[in-house]
Amino acid sequence: MSPVARYGAPRADRPSAPAPARTEDGNDWTWGACWGWCERPWLRVLWVGSATIPGGQVADLYYCGSCVRRMYRRVQSHARPHTHLRVLDCGQEEAGT
Numbered sequence: 001m002s003p004v005a006r007y008g009a010p011r012a013d014r015p016s017a018p019a020p021a022r023t024e025d026g027n028d029w030t031w032g033a034c035w036g037w038c039e040r041p042w043l044r045v046l047w048v049g050s051a052t053i054p055g056g057q058v059a060d061l062y063y064c065g066s067c068v069r070r071m072y073r074r075v076q077s078h079a080r081p082h083t084h085l086r087v088l089d090c091g092q093e094e095a096g097t
């Protein structure tokens, strides 16, 4: 049995660059609609995070394998140095320097 590369796990060839998830790679893929670019209604999807809208409603976001990879490339192309977040008195977060 080969080792499973979990989403977010370091890659052997680039220890600091985790690979994007792939369908049936051992992560918790489920069936449902893709919230990504393709908007397909029924396929294997992976929870990639949650979103909160004004008013406090929260939804879980599920992406298919293609959209996970597209999001991965987009984040790579728009990557910025890591910034620390600090909590303001009003409860909102602001990027620190």
Ligand SMILES: [Zn+2]
Pocket: 034, 035, 036, 037, 038, 039, 040, 063, 064, 065, 066, 067, 068
């Ligand atoms: Zn998709």
